[in-house]
Amino acid sequence: MNKKRQELIKKISDLISDGEIISEGKLPTERELAAMLGTSRPLLREALIALEALGLIDIRDRQGIFLAEDDSGELRKALGQVHIWPMEILSQVMEIRQLLDPPATALAALRRKDRDLAKMDECISMLEKIHKDEDPLEAPLGAYWNTVLHSTIFKSTGNTLLARIYESLLEMSEKGITAMRMDVLDSAAPDRTGRILEQHRKLVAAIRDRDVERARDASRVHLRFTIDTLVELSRVTPLSNFFASRMDPVLE
Known part of the structure; x- marks a missing residue:
């Protein structure tokens, strides 16, 4: 399946x-x-x-599939590049996520519905499949299902309103996460994707159990690992890592 998808892309x-x-x-449709x-x-x-996650096409509901680049001749150039957001932008996005993610995950544990859990389970299943494949080209798909x-x-x-604000944040950071997966997580250090997958499982399990504190803690653990990795890869400035600074009490 991996090879077929690569050939199709x-x-x-x-x-x-x-x-x-x-x-x-x-x-075409x-x-x-x-x-x-x-x-x-x-x-x-x-x-x-995968092509949309790389920023090459734009899939619009009920409208069709559009080329993201104004000049189709730029496509090959784009395919050969890793899309990395400027450090300043991704750093600010991750700062906001540190303020929003833990309390929102706790609230989700209180209010989640069965249909929400079904969608989360689908995401986990897809992420498990992608991790099992151990293919560096799966990075865009991994970033997509993470989002x-x-x-x-x-x-x-x-x-x-909160959900819409957060979707905008994730759209801004998705390319940075894709680049991180391409450069390190999926190819050079698959053990890291394994750890992230386990963190995702714990997140969903806590929400399923309606365990507010466990959900909040699981979000903090996952977010800290993600930001530590981004700092290590020079995608995010260390000053934006509240967990490792005097800002940490603000997140409690």
């Missing part, structure tokens, strides 16, 4: 780069693409998610 990117399937900045490429829609969807999981946790709070 390359095939789609080649077709886009050659301008063969682009019409006014838009790609999912159904048309699947028929054109002789592949299943589930496999095609995974390939499209879906944390967005679902915030939606579980029942606070629509």
